[in-house]
Amino acid sequence: MSGPTNQSILVVGGGMSGMTAAIEAAEAGYEVYLVEKNPYLGGRVAQLNLYFPKLCPPYCGLEINFRRIKQNPKIRVFTMAQVESITGEEGNFEVTVLLRPRYVNEKCTCCGKCAEATTLEIDNPFNYGMDRVKAAYLPHDMAFPMRYVIDPVLVQSSEAQKVKESCPYDAIDLSMEPKTITLSVGSIVWATGWNPYDAKKLDTYGFGVYPDVITNVMMERMAANNGPTQGKIVRPSTGQPPKNVAFIQCAGSRDENHLPFCSSICCLASMKQATYVRDQLPDSKVYIFYIDIRATDRYEDFYSKIKQDEGIVFFKGKVAKIFPSETSDQLILRVENTMTEELMEMPFDLVVLATGMEPSTARDLLPIPVAYDDYQFLPALTVQPGIYAAGCVRSPLNVAESVQDGTSAAIRAIKSIVGRR
């Protein structure tokens, strides 16, 4: 080993698993750098409407973590940041991190004057592009850190100076440039999470062609009060509430041509979303088309409760194709009833594809050679000595499991440097 062991820990990814690892390590007395690609912490959980099984708002859990991070001087958070390189070894890593410019400094009070001053808009990434936001924007109303972002489109436009001058607090700095910093750390937790599988690859389902075909993550945003429809579940084509909604399970999952594995979460997610529909639209009917339902252990009770609702039909069948009706504005699902082998065509107002969870490492590899499994997950808790994986980058997990995983990774990261000063 070269030199004394560095006693700092780097956590990459500020979702539930990464935030947990960072907080646990900092509260045990270690200096922590938390590096997050988005302009805010919270990961995909920040984009959920409610959590199963208790169906409580995700901000209950997230806010506690934000507070613990804010109060702990041992945690340094870098948002809009990504690791570019890692060199060295357990106990002594050198990590370079690219910081993208936010163009807004810490003087921002979120007054919103910059957004009023611009006419430019971008697709809203927080709402999966279902609506648009001004190119000077707060990523979402509970964002941490609570600070605006100026999109590069605006910085490069003729409106840039006018927008800068609109800020009463001198919080806009158009001269910010991308910056690379170097961090010296003893160990690393990699917690970069998951991405929704790209539904455009499911060509028989017409996602991106038929507006009333949406995905499960879009449904979370649609049902959320701070979402694109202010929580109203509607058909995107008409803006009207659907009378019936189909959920298609295993959309691209357990399929050799797409994601060959089971994401283990999406059955429960669809059941949860069925309650969103039924609570808001009591006259509606929901069909869940499935191959098998995955709801084990303590989630059995949740499944049993959902089954008691006569407005929710669990239909064992494989949806082969979605196409527009010739006689109405509905979508037709061609379904093979697995129990009877009958081929059926059923009309629906809104279709939700229960797409699976792809590891972030399917698109964005670690900057050093490490072992991935056949599906690009980092399968082992110990990626290599001194580097530990946590959360959905390791396997599809629910929030409680991601938190446990974050804690395990923090313990390993601490153990790797403890007593080696």
Ligand SMILES: Cc1cc2nc3c(=O)[nH]c(=O)nc-3n(C[C@H](O)[C@H](O)[C@H](O)COP(=O)(O)OP(=O)(O)OC[C@H]3O[C@@H](n4cnc5c(N)ncnc54)[C@H](O)[C@@H]3O)c2cc1C
């Ligand atoms: C439709 C749906 C509904 C769900 N509903 C529930 C539910 O009700 N209850 C429940 O328990 N679970 C639910 N889940 C699962 C839940 O979303 C996950 O358990 C949780 O997101 C896992 O957290 P994570 O930190 O591992 O990953 P993520 O939430 O993905 O966080 C990873 C973070 O890392 C960041 N990142 C990615 N790459 C990089 C990089 N290269 N550098 C820096 N940062 C990076 C990301 O921006 C993100 O902030 C649901 C999943 C789906 C698909």
Ligand code: SF4
């Ligand atoms: S950057 Fe300035 S104008 Fe924009 S929200 Fe922040 S304080 Fe207000």
Ligand code: SF4
């Ligand atoms: S959790 Fe359900 S919907 Fe998701 S892949 Fe597994 S069986 Fe299919």
